[in-house]
Amino acid sequence: MAAARLRPAPKPGESLDLHASAIVIQEAGVLICGASGAGKSSLALALIQTATNAGLFARLVGDDRIKASAHHGRLVARGHKAILGRIEQRGVGILERPYSSAAVIRLIVDLVPLEEAPRIPEAARGLAAGPETREPCVCDDWDFRGLEQTTLLGVRLPRLRLPDRGAAADLALAILQRFGCVRSGD
Numbered sequence: 001m002a003a004a005r006l007r008p009a010p011k012p013g014e015s016l017d018l019h020a021s022a023i024v025i026q027e028a029g030v031l032i033c034g035a036s037g038a039g040k041s042s043l044a045l046a047l048i049q050t051a052t053n054a055g056l057f058a059r060l061v062g063d064d065r066i067k068a069s070a071h072h073g074r075l076v077a078r079g080h081k082a083i084l085g086r087i088e089q090r091g092v093g094i095l096e097r098p099y100s101s102a103a104v105i106r107l108i109v110d111l112v113p114l115e116e117a118p119r120i121p122e123a124a125r126g127l128a129a130g131p132e133t134r135e136p137c138v139c140d141d142w143d144f145r146g147l148e149q150t151t152l153l154g155v156r157l158p159r160l161r162l163p164d165r166g167a168a169a170d171l172a173l174a175i176l177q178r179f180g181c182v183r184s185g186d
Helices: 040-053 123-131 169-178
Strands: 013-019 020-025 028-034 058-063 066-071 074-079 086-089 091-097 102-112 150-152 157-164
Touching: 020 040, 020 066, 020 074, 020 102, 028 040, 028 074, 040 058, 040 086, 040 102, 040 169, 058 074, 074 157, 091 150
Parallel strands: 028 102, 102 157
Antiparallel strands: 013 066, 020 028, 020 058, 066 074, 074 102, 086 091, 150 157
16 A cells, blocks of 8 residues: 555545555455555455355456545445456466456455564454454444554545465455454355
């Protein structure tokens, strides 16, 4: 999200072009940010596959080039029209996948260098410590209490920092389990 942080406060109707991936699971959009080679596409593919295997609706919104815009207090992500439905799988090439044209973003996943990722995510510490002191951020069945918050284009969203270049399938399963989308053993 470095590109987003370098910009001044948004003007009404402003949008951002992000080097990111975006997916939708059920009705919740997930924006995956990180440096080139951090594993954004791998995590997006793994999240889609894990959610689909659990019987959930999951689609690619876009890979590599995402346009984010704020509408009525919600962050909406769209893939670039020239590459809709396409995602790069490192070592394999460009894959064609079913896609959704847009998604309302409910979670930002930042893939960061290992030394910048919390060893125990803040959400896990908060849940273990007792009643949450932060304002809960809940989207249907996704419980975002305890996550740090970030603001993009004036929209406040939960942010999960994970180590980059991690095992995408393991991260995907952990994310979906953490937010109650799949149970352990599903």
